[in-house]
Amino acid sequence: MTHGWTAWPAPAKLNLFLHITGRRPDGYHELQSVFRLLEWGDTVRLRVRSDGGIHRVGASAVGVEEQSDLAIRAAKRLQDAAKCSQGADISLEKRIPTGGGFGGGSSDAATALVALNRLWGLHWPLQRLAELGLSLGADVPVFVLGRNAWAEGVGERLRPIRLPPAWYVIAEPGVHSPTAALFAAPDLTRDSPPLKMADFVAGGDLRSGRFGNAFEPVLRAREPVVDATLSALSQVGRARLTGTGSGCFVEFATRESAEAAIRRLPPALRCRLVAGAVVSPLHRALART
Structure with missing residues (x-):
């Protein structure tokens, strides 16, 4: 091709x-x-x-x-x-x-x-x-x-x-819960107080979980494999859920610390190491053409 x-x-x-x-x-x-x-x-x-x-x-x-x-x-x-x-x-x-x-x-x-x-x-x-x-x-x-x-x-x-450079250890449990069903879940928190971008940038309350994912408790209750994946990842850092899917991740400041974390995790998690981008790879490709 x-x-x-x-x-x-x-x-x-x-x-x-x-x-x-x-x-x-x-x-x-x-x-x-x-x-x-x-x-x-x-x-x-x-x-x-x-x-x-x-x-x-x-x-x-x-x-x-x-x-x-x-x-x-x-x-x-x-x-x-x-x-x-x-x-x-x-x-x-x-x-x-x-x-x-x-x-x-x-x-x-x-x-x-x-x-x-x-x-x-x-x-x-x-x-x-x-x-x-x-x-x-x-x-x-x-x-x-x-x-x-x-x-x-x-x-x-x-x-x-503007986000600092970061590396992510990502694990995908392989389950798929329909987004519409998750939004309709009776145990979903729908009235969180609005947050400020300045607080996120400053790092306020990040470790306390104030900036969490509303769907995490819902998925953990419905999908045991998601709960198990987040629990395993929490041994090496703050484990989080992305979007409304089952993907889980931990953020690290350096590649070396992320690689060290993967070595501590069970091989069955099938983790992936990925760098965060500043500019989309798509836009970098556009600039080269």
Whole structure:
């Protein structure tokens, strides 16, 4: 797969915390979170077509039908919105596990939007692409904009945040609880007091768990393997859950300390060592083309 193809990163993310501060009249929840982009993720391969067709090449690695594939849907949404006569072949190399809370599908969609905007010569500004991406999912805009961010609303109100260098030990238990069911859980805390970005940046109350994940107790009660994974990781640091998925992580200031932590953990956890990103790998790739 070389002739006419280009390859684009679709990075994973972590939610460094996730609170629900209320519910809107439309039924959606008001959230607060910090998105941390990672130096690890999927690869989206694209080949421009002149006939306007948009097709997935190869089978989905996660069993998603083509019409439901977020990258395919993103390409079609951009093509329709821009009234573009060009099309694309799309192939995904999946590394981000489904249901882990790492944003794999949303990142694939964002990469398709950003890269096809370049390849089709549309010249849309990133903010316009982010607004289009929001119609595909609340996490898509942060991947389009390509910066670590403080998020509010349903996750679409983003403010860039400067985060220190960090390394993450990540474990994915491999269970998938539907997001809608988690949001409907009677034991979910939906009225956390709003937090301030300045307090997060200053590190206030981080160790006490004030900046935690509202879904952690819900998932721990429903999924014993998530509870066991968080308990194991807590032996080497502050174990946290990302998003509404089953992915768990511990943050370290240096690679050396993260590697030492992995050596202390049971091999059955199948941990991964990943660096935090300052700028999305996708945007670095754009700058090189």
